Amino acid sequence: MNIVRTVVRGCGGYLPERVLTNDDLAKVVDTSDRWITERTGIKERRIAAEGELTSAMGANAARAALDDAGLAPEDIDLIILATSTPDQTFPASAVTIQAELGITHGAAFDVQAVCSGFVFALATADNYLKSGQFKRALVIGSEVFSRILDWQDRSTCVLFGDGAGAVVVEAQKLNGALTDRGILAVSLRSDGRYRDKLYVDGGPSSTGTVGYVRMDGPEVFRHAVTKISEVIGATLTQSGYNASDIDWFVPHQANKRILDGAAKKLGLDPERIIITVDKHANTSAASIPLALAQGRADGRIKTGDLVLLEAMGGGFTWGAVLLRW
Numbered sequence: 001m002n003i004v005r006t007v008v009r010g011c012g013g014y015l016p017e018r019v020l021t022n023d024d025l026a027k028v029v030d031t032s033d034r035w036i037t038e039r040t041g042i043k044e045r046r047i048a049a050e051g052e053l054t055s056a057m058g059a060n061a062a063r064a065a066l067d068d069a070g071l072a073p074e075d076i077d078l079i080i081l082a083t084s085t086p087d088q089t090f091p092a093s094a095v096t097i098q099a100e101l102g103i104t105h106g107a108a109f110d111v112q113a114v115c116s117g118f119v120f121a122l123a124t125a126d127n128y129l130k131s132g133q134f135k136r137a138l139v140i141g142s143e144v145f146s147r148i149l150d151w152q153d154r155s156t157c158v159l160f161g162d163g164a165g166a167v168v169v170e171a172q173k174l175n176g177a178l179t180d181r182g183i184l185a186v187s188l189r190s191d192g193r194y195r196d197k198l199y200v201d202g203g204p205s206s207t208g209t210v211g212y213v214r215m216d217g218p219e220v221f222r223h224a225v226t227k228i229s230e231v232i233g234a235t236l237t238q239s240g241y242n243a244s245d246i247d248w249f250v251p252h253q254a255n256k257r258i259l260d261g262a263a264k265k266l267g268l269d270p271e272r273i274i275i276t277v278d279k280h281a282n283t284s285a286a287s288i289p290l291a292l293a294q295g296r297a298d299g300r301i302k303t304g305d306l307v308l309l310e311a312m313g314g315g316f317t318w319g320a321v322l323l324r325w
């Protein structure tokens with residue numbers, strides 16, 4: 001009992017009801033189910049209902065995670081929401097979720113690292129919990145990218161979807177063994193030289209508008225596999241584990257070709273990758289907790305499994321977390 005580890009107690013997801021298929025999109029822009037499937041692995045995505053907010057979706061995912069953990073809202077003293085699509089420029093949508101859950105103690109704030117947001121938020125919670133400043137955190141990813149897409153731009157509008165996912169993490173005193181549960185290793189990276197490769201062309205201090213997603217897809221793709229592989233390698237080295245030890249690889253879900261490429265480069269078993277991109281498309285910061293919720297719900301991820309999370313997104317930002325569930 002000599003080390004504090006950040007242990008996952010539960011997770012949950014929320015998806016809006018409306019399904020938008022590739023065939024539906026082909027009626028709006030010059031694209032096809034075949035192109036989208038071959039280039040990305042995406043078949044369909046969910047779209048938030050009119051008036052359905054990031055905070056409301058995040059609160060739904062948070063409730064599901066609390067249920068899974070067998071905990072009540074008052075057991076939580078930290079909420080970190082990863083999002084690039086907040087309800088408003090300020091306040092942070094995390095405080096709206098806090099209020100919706102009826103929590104009046106502790107702290108709540110947003111983290112903005114686009115598609116890497118959940119990994120950055122989980123790493124942030126890990127540090128707060130390990131330092132003893134907070135005891136139990138809700139780490140949430142919630143996004144309504146459908147509201148920042150240019151629906152005339154076929155190179156971006158087919159790639160994204162809406163949704164939310166959440167985990168409850170708790171500080172636990174453990175032995176410090178490699179076989180302990182909890183977060184074992186974290187690596188975060190950013191390189192702002194690439195900030196114009198994937199961005200939104202608006203903002204409070206520039207245009208005064210919200211803006212739309214713009215992406216140099218092939219350039220992002222070119223960097224993705226190398227950057228992801230490097231950060232995973234560094235995380236494994238830090239932990240003392242090898243790629244062959246991993247039970248479940250739960251990557252950010254941007255493009256199946258990127259996931260397959262990274263898995264191949266690292267020698268990860270393709271059967272051990274949790275893939276939701278076919279059903280959810282790219283839900284940015286929500287994609288990893290949604291995939292975790294899927295893997296838990298269908299019985300794949302079990303207590304004690306070694307789970308590797310990884311993401312890369314606008315900034316560029318990228319990172320990985322290795323944890324024992």
Ligand code: UT7
Nearest residue numbers: 030031032035039115154155158217218220221254255313
């Ligand atoms: O989560 C954040 C991280 N984001 C990513 O990881 C995204 C990374 N990038 C990608 O996933 C891929 O680059 C895309 C899926 C975005 C694009 O795939 P690609 O194989 O790199 O295609 P491309 O952009 O080079 O486009 C190939 C062709 C072009 O036509 P020409 O110039 O060859 O005639 C495009 O105009 O495909 C065309 N195209 C489309 N065709 C049908 C682009 N978008 C579409 C579309 N439907 N939706």
